[in-house]
Amino acid sequence: MRRTFAMSLALFGMCIAAFGCSWVRTTPGGANVREETAANVTACQEVGTAYGTTQTSVGLPRNADVIRDEQVTLARNQAAKIGGDTIVQAGAPSGGTLTFNVYRCH
Numbered sequence: 388m389r390r391t392f393a394m395s396l397a398l399f400g401m402c403i404a405a406f407g408c409s410w411v412r413t414t415p416g417g418a419n420v421r422e423e424t425a426a427n428v429t430a431c432q433e434v435g436t437a438y439g440t441t442q443t444s445v446g447l448p449r450n451a452d453v454i455r456d457e458q459v460t461l462a463r464n465q466a467a468k469i470g471g472d473t474i475v476q477a478g479a480p481s482g483g484t485l486t487f488n489v490y491r492c493h
Contacts, residue, residue: 411441411457416467422459422487423473431492437465437474440484458485465489 439458443449459474462485466474471489478486 411460413460414464414467417460417464420463420466420472420474422463423475423490423492425475428473428475428488428490428492431473431490433488434471434491435466435469435489436477437462437469437471437487437489438484439465439487443483454483455480455485458483459487462487462489 439461441454441457441461443454458480462474466472466487466489469489471491473490473492474487475490476485477488
């Protein structure tokens with residue numbers, strides 16, 4: 388019985404890793420935050436920094452696009468909490484963390 392449960396759990400984990408399922412959801416405020424490039428925020432006011440941190444593996448490496456989507460979603464959610472409406476990626480990912488500058492443009 389335990390072995391069957393453990394195998395089922397392992398199979399579930401592999402399915403998540405293989406298909407790239409995301410468990411991160413956008414908050415109502417985060418839905419109003421957009422991602423832009425630095426060139427598009429020159430007239431905006433910088434209001435802070437947001438971080439998107441997520442797992443890069445769950446026993447197996449996760450899909451890079453899903454990881455980035457989760458990082459952006461987490462940063463958008465944080466940006467909304469500090470009064471921003473726009474995020475700009477501030478550098479390359481470090482581990483499972485991606486840093487964004489937060490701006491108020493509207």
